[in-house]
Amino acid sequence: MTLLSRLEKIGSPADVKKLNTAELYALADEIRQKLIQVVSQNGGHLASNLGAVELTLALHKTFTTPKDAIVWDVGHQCYTHKMLTGRLSRIDTIRTEGGLSGFPKPYESEHDAFVAGHASTSISAALGLSEAKRLQGDEGYVVAVIGDGALTGGMAYEALNNSGKTPGNLIVILNDNEMSISKSVGSVANYLSDIRTKPAYYRFKDRLSNTLEHTPVVGKQVKEVLQNSKSRLKTMIYHTTFFEDWGFDYLGPIDGHDIDKLCAAMERAKRLARPVVIHVATQKGKGYSKAEENPGAYHGVPSFDLEKGNPDISLENSFSSAFGKSLVKLALKDSRICAITAAMKYATGLQFFKHKYPNRFYDVGIAEQHAVTFASGLATGGLLPVFAVYSTFLQRSFDQILHDTALQGAHVVFAIDRAGLVGQDGETHQGIYDVSLLTQVPGMQIFSPVNYRELSQCLRHCIYEIEGPCALRYPRGKEDESLPVSDTDLKKGYQLQKCGSDRLVVTYGRVFSQVLAATAEQPADILRLCRIWPVSDEMLDMMQQYDHLYLVEEGIRAGGVAATIAAALMERGYRGEVRIRAIDNGIVPQAAVERNFCQLGLDAASLTDFLRQ
Numbered sequence: 001m002t003l004l005s006r007l008e009k010i011g012s013p014a015d016v017k018k019l020n021t022a023e024l025y026a027l028a029d030e031i032r033q034k035l036i037q038v039v040s041q042n043g044g045h046l047a048s049n050l051g052a053v054e055l056t057l058a059l060h061k062t063f064t065t066p067k068d069a070i071v072w073d074v075g076h077q078c079y080t081h082k083m084l085t086g087r088l089s090r091i092d093t094i095r096t097e098g099g100l101s102g103f104p105k106p107y108e109s110e111h112d113a114f115v116a117g118h119a120s121t122s123i124s125a126a127l128g129l130s131e132a133k134r135l136q137g138d139e140g141y142v143v144a145v146i147g148d149g150a151l152t153g154g155m156a157y158e159a160l161n162n163s164g165k166t167p168g169n170l171i172v173i174l175n176d177n178e179m180s181i182s183k184s185v186g187s188v189a190n191y192l193s194d195i196r197t198k199p200a201y202y203r204f205k206d207r208l209s210n211t212l213e214h215t216p217v218v219g220k221q222v223k224e225v226l227q228n229s230k231s232r233l234k235t236m237i238y239h240t241t242f243f244e245d246w247g248f249d250y251l252g253p254i255d256g257h258d259i260d261k262l263c264a265a266m267e268r269a270k271r272l273a274r275p276v277v278i279h280v281a282t283q284k285g286k287g288y289s290k291a292e293e294n295p296g297a298y299h300g301v302p303s304f305d306l307e308k309g310n311p312d313i314s315l316e317n318s319f320s321s322a323f324g325k326s327l328v329k330l331a332l333k334d335s336r337i338c339a340i341t342a343a344m345k346y347a348t349g350l351q352f353f354k355h356k357y358p359n360r361f362y363d364v365g366i367a368e369q370h371a372v373t374f375a376s377g378l379a380t381g382g383l384l385p386v387f388a389v390y391s392t393f394l395q396r397s398f399d400q401i402l403h404d405t406a407l408q409g410a411h412v413v414f415a416i417d418r419a420g421l422v423g424q425d426g427e428t429h430q431g432i433y434d435v436s437l438l439t440q441v442p443g444m445q446i447f448s449p450v451n452y453r454e455l456s457q458c459l460r461h462c463i464y465e466i467e468g469p470c471a472l473r474y475p476r477g478k479e480d481e482s483l484p485v486s487d488t489d490l491k492k493g494y495q496l497q498k499c500g501s502d503r504l505v506v507t508y509g510r511v512f513s514q515v516l517a518a519t520a521e522q523p524a525d526i527l528r529l530c531r532i533w534p535v536s537d538e539m540l541d542m543m544q545q546y547d548h549l550y551l552v553e554e555g556i557r558a559g560g561v562a563a564t565i566a567a568a569l570m571e572r573g574y575r576g577e578v579r580i581r582a583i584d585n586g587i588v589p590q591a592a593v594e595r596n597f598c599q600l601g602l603d604a605a606s607l608t609d610f611l612r613q
């Protein structure tokens with residue numbers, strides 16, 4: 001009989017509450033070992049999880065989920081929470097097909113209070129949950145756990161601005177490790193770092209305020225008078241941080257790896273009558289030396305060898321790198337070219353640009369909306385901005401693209417990375433909506449290159465041959481080197497591959513490889529669009545010459561290129577047959593991309609059947 005480890009004995013958060021401090025630290029060690037082992041096998045968000053182990057233990061020691069709700073921001077740091085809430089036996093399945101998600105999922109467990117994946121949403125969601133409790137007379141606290149990176153996103157401030165005056169069951173835990181994926185940027189990051197360097201000063205103020213609070217009779221009165229006055233004494237004692245100006249109580253900075261201190265602060269927060277911010281200082285990557293040394297490289301990793309360590313932070317052989325390098329080449333000859341990222345410098349391949357042209361490189365933080373309007377300002381001011389962003393995160397900026405870019409015809413180039421299916425991050429991160437969104441934007445042109453060479457040509461074309469907004473979109477990962485692709489005339493925007501068939505497949509982007517393989521079995525002509533939007537009359541004329549059209553798209557059907565072509569052909573009175581293969585259900589769960597292709601009927605075998613019909 002094998003002895004159960006401490007971790008295996010945790011069936012639910014109730015078991016965490018029974019442990020003393022020493023036992024909790026021993027448990028933390030086991031959790032770290034498990035995190036490292038699982039992420040090295042499955043890939044995932046290692047450094048963020050390693051940094052939040054004690055914090056998660058303290059949360060479950062102090063609060064009682066699901067009566068109390070914990071809302072994780074982004075949610076990429078929730079692996080320990082999953083292990084402690086009855087999912088340890090399935091943790092090895094994390095991020096795999098049919099397995100646990102790498103993000104909070106209420107359908108997975110009642111302990112996951114809210115869906116996450118995109119940043120800066122936790123305080124808004126927590127405020128909503130807290131108000132729902134209040135209005136329905138439900139008991140329980142609501143805790144938002146937000147990182148300093150996620151605190152660079154505008155939504156967090158909208159929520160703070162809206163929360164300060166609410167009755168007090170809302171607790172915001174600011175998990176400050178001074179890192180987003182790369183170093184946290186902006187004035188708030190500097191401000192937080194300033195607070196972190198003066199813990200004694202903040203402890204003194206806190207003690208003074210606490211003492212007043214507990215001084216019988218006069219203490220409370222003095223405190224109230226001071227809090228409501230404008231005196232310098234008040235400023236000295238109570239005006240500690242901007243959180244207080246917004247109506248929160250502030251506790252911190254607290255060592256985020258000291259379980260007793262964390263628990264004490266959380267217990268105190270429960271007793272306070274106002275919403276509270278607990279500012280916690282943690283170390284990203286804690287407990288795994290390689291991740292401590294280079295937390296950015298271990299933020300999100302593919303599976304890796306524990307001995308060798310260091311998975312590549314940005315793969316050399318990838319569309320992202322090809323894009324980044326092409327942009328540098330163009331920028332060498334044109335000082336008007338600027339590059340913008342919303343906290344994804346390495347992942348979008350912009351590190352090359354930053355290295356070469358730091359004064360025209362902008363990391364704006366997790367602020368996609370701001371990034372778009374900022375880019376539109378740069379364009380209106382005479383520059384050539386390129387905003388490199390994941391498809392899924394660009395969704396945030398739809399109104400900015402419409403209102404601030406398109407309506408004034410600003411020439412902003414959107415370099416849309418992770419376009420299409422993304423794999424293990426699952427439904428929150430799929431890049432399958434951008435085409436349907438962008439086709440609604442007046443004047444927008446969209447390109448979908450299939451290899452690095454074409455990407456580079458499209459980028460140049462977008463920067464120099466187009467006025468107004470334009471986008472080029474490319475998938476996660478690397479090119480298919482076997483593709484027989486010659487240079488495309490980008491003014492025409494397509495390539496027609498003929499075999500003398502009366503059937504035509506119209507497609508674009510990564511799924512072209514699958515179409516090619518399918519037509520080897522079921523011969524058909526192929527019209528590959530490189531400029532996928534707008535669809536020109538010339539393209540439609542060409543389609544009308546065929547009796548059977550097969551439109552294949554790695555994106556959602558509604559509003560997509562295929563559906564729009566079908567509608568345009570109908571208006572033209574086309575009498576032939578049109579069949580569409582696109583993504584009908586917009587919620588595509590995690591799996592290897594190849595598996596998602598099969599599930600959605602976009603792989604070569606399924607497309608062969610499709611062409612047979």
Ligand SMILES: Cc1ncc(C[n+]2csc(CCOP(=O)(O)OP(=O)(O)O)c2C)c(N)n1
Binds near residue numbers: 396
């Ligand atoms: C809207 C949006 N943009 C970008 C991302 C990509 N992203 C995921 S985690 C992360 C950094 C988060 O930093 P922080 O909140 O401080 O958490 P940490 O990893 O440091 O614990 C970024 C930029 C995202 N998830 N959502």
Ligand SMILES: CC(=O)[C@@H](O)[C@H](O)COP(=O)(O)O
Binds near residue numbers: 425
């Ligand atoms: C949590 C998050 O949103 C990112 O870290 C994302 O998981 C990165 O995905 P890639 O691995 O495609 O860069």
Ligand SMILES: [Mg+2]
Binds near residue numbers: 148
């Ligand atoms: Mg952080």
